[in-house]
Amino acid sequence: MSKPLTVPVELGPASYDVLIGQGALEAASDRLKALCPRGRAIVVADEAALAPHRARLEAVLAGAGLSLHVIALSGGESIKSWQSLEALTGKLLDLNMERGEALIAFGGGTVGDLAGFAAAIMKRGCPFVQMPTTLLAQVDSSVGGKTGINTAHGKNLVGAFHQPALVIADSAFLATLPRRELAAGYAEIVKAGLIADAALFERLEAVTGDPLALDTLTPLIADAVAFKARIVAEDEREGSVRALLNLGHTFGHAFEADAAKGALIHGEAVACGIVLALKYSACKGLCDAADARRASAVLEKAGLPARIADLPGGPYEATSLTARMGSDKKNAGAGLTLILARGIGKAFIAKGEAPADVEAFLAGEI
Numbered sequence: 632m633s634k635p636l637t638v639p640v641e642l643g644p645a646s647y648d649v650l651i652g653q654g655a656l657e658a659a660s661d662r663l664k665a666l667c668p669r670g671r672a673i674v675v676a677d678e679a680a681l682a683p684h685r686a687r688l689e690a691v692l693a694g695a696g697l698s699l700h701v702i703a704l705s706g707g708e709s710i711k712s713w714q715s716l717e718a719l720t721g722k723l724l725d726l727n728m729e730r731g732e733a734l735i736a737f738g739g740g741t742v743g744d745l746a747g748f749a750a751a752i753m754k755r756g757c758p759f760v761q762m763p764t765t766l767l768a769q770v771d772s773s774v775g776g777k778t779g780i781n782t783a784h785g786k787n788l789v790g791a792f793h794q795p796a797l798v799i800a801d802s803a804f805l806a807t808l809p810r811r812e813l814a815a816g817y818a819e820i821v822k823a824g825l826i827a828d829a830a831l832f833e834r835l836e837a838v839t840g841d842p843l844a845l846d847t848l849t850p851l852i853a854d855a856v857a858f859k860a861r862i863v864a865e866d867e868r869e870g871s872v873r874a875l876l877n878l879g880h881t882f883g884h885a886f887e888a889d890a891a892k893g894a895l896i897h898g899e900a901v902a903c904g905i906v907l908a909l910k911y912s913a914c915k916g917l918c919d920a921a922d923a924r925r926a927s928a929v930l931e932k933a934g935l936p937a938r939i940a941d942l943p944g945g946p947y948e949a950t951s952l953t954a955r956m957g958s959d960k961k962n963a964g965a966g967l968t969l970i971l972a973r974g975i976g977k978a979f980i981a982k983g984e985a986p987a988d989v990e991a992f993l994a995g996e997i
């Protein structure tokens with residue numbers, strides 16, 4: 632098995648490694664042993680993700696002298712709830728989990744966000760290990776320490792910053808992920824390049840063949856994680872540059888809120904949102920229209936929707952979308968806060984965008 636790539640996230644005493652590639656799980660064996668001092672590994676797992684990989688996980692843990700204790704969940708947005716948090720923390724207390732014991736999340740971003748929040752509040756904070764099994768979770772949600780749940784008021788409104796002690800992003804986990812979910816994660820890699828890594832974006836443009844093939848993806852995952860690690864090291868608590876990671880997300884969240892239930896997935900909304908952010912930037916004379924066309928081409932190569940007409944879950948309507956954007960939690964004071972770009976790799980935070988301008992722009996795109 633090939634040696635995994637290691638990307639460090641430098642946060643002083645809270646620093647940790649992200650192990651990436653096929654064989655990352657085996658390579659983490661000794662570290663898992665150290666993080667599970669009571670001889671058991673408590674794994675909060677997405678059932679769909681764990682089933683095909685359980686035998687391998689069990690074998691690696693057994694090799695480290697650890698027994699596997701699974702708390703199974705059915706992954707998806709609905710588990711990011713007060714109810715699931717209460718049930719999960721109850722089970723952890725039943726197990727008499729101790730503060731020195733790690734909680735391990737095995738699944739996509741939904742399981743990671745819920746389990747991470749449980750780890751943040753269990754006995755006032757337990758170590759936490761991420762084993763992300765979706766591409767989105769490997770390149771984005773497992774790194775950076777944002778954890779949380781949704782409430783009736785909206786997505787991700789209750790949570791904590793709680794950095795993992797280790798992230799094991801084994802690309803073999805992705806072999807069972809549906810292609811649509813793989814593509815959704817790819818949008819976040821494209822986003823990283825567009826925000827501040829023009830060289831990464833050019834590597835994506837240069838990909839020939841299937842961009843979602845695991846061998847092609849592995850070095851790109853490492854690039855995207857390294858990018859995120861740099862941003863998080865600079866701004867752990869999203870006081871400044873970390874907000875750039877929301878490129879495409881203000882438009883994207885509006886589509887997600889207006890889409891027919893269950894029809895649209897996050898990465899698809901983000902893909903279209905990224906292109907809209909660049910097109911809007913071009914309309915404002917901030918960048919070239921060609922930059923938006925380059926972004927569309929890279930996203931479409933992975934089968935992602937780059938135009939509103941191609942987005943599942945519509946039809947969409949400009950007034951409603953603009954109203955949704957107005958309730959985004961990034962807004963402060965008058966106008967909308969958007970992440971815009973002065974070119975590829977040159978994203979910036981734009982405050983006070985007039986809703987009427989955004990609405991007229993969206994109307995022209997529909």
Ligand SMILES: NC(=O)c1ccc[n+]([C@@H]2O[C@H](COP(=O)([O-])OP(=O)(O)OC[C@H]3O[C@@H](n4cnc5c(N)ncnc54)[C@H](O)[C@@H]3O)[C@@H](O)[C@H]2O)c1
Pocket residue numbers: 677679680705706707708711738739740741742744764765766767768771772773774775776777778786787804805806807808809812815897
């Ligand atoms: N904390 C952060 O910084 C951060 C960043 C971005 C997104 N997020 C959050 O991440 C969540 C989305 O995460 P996601 O896209 O991973 O969704 P998800 O966790 O719902 O997983 C997507 C689907 O893939 C299935 N699945 C997962 N791994 C699998 C595997 N290996 N094989 C087969 N099926 C598998 C799941 O059962 C689910 O149906 C959202 O709630 C979002 O808010 C958090």
